[in-house]
Structures are given as structure tokens and as C-alpha cells.
Amino acid sequence: MRYRRNYQKGGCFFFTVVTAERRPWLAESADVAVLRQAMRRVKKRYPFAIDAIVILPDHLHTVWTLPPHDADFSLRWRLIKGDVARHSRHPKPLWQRRFWEHTIRDADDYAQHLDYIHYNPVKHGYVDTPGAWPYSSFHRAVRQGRYPLDWGHTPPAVSPAIGHE
Template identity: 60%
Template sequence: MHYRRHYLPGGCYFFTVVTHQRKPVLTEQPTINVLRHAFQWVQKRHPLRINAIVILPDHLHCIWTLPETDHDFSTRWRLIKGMVTKHGQINTPIWQKRFWEHTLRDEHDLQAHTDYIYYNPVKHGYVLQPADWPYSSFRRDVARGLYPADWGGNPLLPDNLGNE
């Protein structure tokens, strides 16, 4: 199969990156710290805005916006994955060979994918509400006033009963 990526200068993209054989290693120490460092290192050399991100044990989702004259998200992912592989202190392969990307078309598409990212830890059963997951930019967006702190919480929790 010949997969063709859609490269758009200044584009906004949704990504899914998965670990090799879905091994739950991304939120373990020291891997999570190496992953954070890799993102910071790449951002300094190849600017990008991280609109939203969530890191789960076996995969991550994020939305990036690239500079107006730049479309090269593949190099950024190669560098991030390479740094984690080299410095993550895991003796087996860490990543699936590819990643999945989707070019976001408009504000509605961006909002739908951001909601998907933030709800993902709840969907997978790690937490009862997005604000409880530590490896996400959700709380950053709450502080910016983009989401209420209780967004995406389970309405059937005992402390939410009767408050509809």
C-alpha cells in the first residue's frame, strides 16, 4: 500500500502515534520525561504549536499547527520518536513504524478532535473525568477558559447526581 500524506504549509493536523504491540510504556518513568524533553527539543529546532495533547500508556493523540511556510511534520515525528527510542531506557522497540495524521479542515473539525483528545482517558477507563488525567493539555485549556473544569465528567458519579 502506498500511503500518501497530505502536507500543507501552516497546516493544522491531528495525529495518533501508537507504541509497538501496544506496550503500555509511555506514561512510565523515565519514558514520560524523555517524551516531554523530546517534544521540547524538537519545538526549539522545528517550531510547532501543540494545540492539544494526551499521552496514554500505549498511544498518544495530539494536534499541531505548523508555521505558515512549513509542512514537515514527518521530520518532527522522526526526531521525537528517535529521541524516545534512544533515551527511553526500554530494551525493546517502542513505536509502531508509522503514525496516523488527519489534516483539520476547519474550526468545527479542530473542536471535534480536541474534544476527542481530552475525552480519551475517560473513554479508555483510566479516569472518570478529563481533568483527572495528568498527561494531557486539558488543564492548560481550562486555565485559558476554553473548557470548564468539569467538562467530560461522568454524569452518573455520586457527587454529580441531582445536579443536572
């Protein structure tokens, strides 16, 4: 059976991208910087909004919103992964070949996925609170008024179907 992606122009999507063999090469700030720079380079040529993101040592989760005229998130991921591979000091391959995507359906689905993203470092035992993880959009979300700074001391009510990690 062939997997079919749900391409929607101007769509909002949740992604899970995993490192090859779950190697934790994203554990160092220099490697996270390479990924961030790759995303900036791709965004210049193929715009998209990063609504939320968390980068963990062996995977990342993010929510993107694409421009109204564009649906090609696969191109963006291919370019980001390739750019990181060209600039990384780690042995190849760096990434699993595919990624998992979910089309955000409504405001509740959006909120659930943002909660999942921001709580993920706590879920995996890296930190005690979301605010303690450095590679997350959580602090931006606090500044925007989406969360109080002390959010996440207890697990949020998130659907068990979210994540696919």
C-alpha cells in the same frame, strides 16, 4: 497502494502515535518526561505549536499547528521518536513504524478533535473525568477558557471516525 500524506504549509493536524505492539511503556511519569523532553528538543530546531495532547500508556493523540513556511510533520515525528528511543530505558522498538494523521479542516473539526483528545483517558477507563488525567493539555485548555473544569462528566458528541487507535 501507497499512503499519501497531506502536507500543507502552516497546516493544523491531528495525530495518533502508537507504541510498538501496544506495549504500555508510557505509563510511568519518567517515560512521559522523556517524550516531553524529546518534543521540546525537536521544537527548538523545527518549531510547531502543540494545540492539544494526551499521552496514554500505549499511544498518544495530539493536534499540532506548523509554521506558515513549513509542512514537514513527518520529519518532526521521526526526530521525536528517535530521540525518545535514544533516551529510553525500554527495549526497542518503542514505536509503531507509522503514525496516523488527519488534516484539520475547519473550526468544528478542530473542536471535535480537541474534545476527542481530552476525553480519551475517560474513554479508555483510566479516569472518571478528563481533569483527573495528568498527561493531558486539558488543564491548559481550562485555563484558556475552552472548557469548564467539570467538562467531560458525560461523553462529548464526537464523530466515530476520529482517533484511529
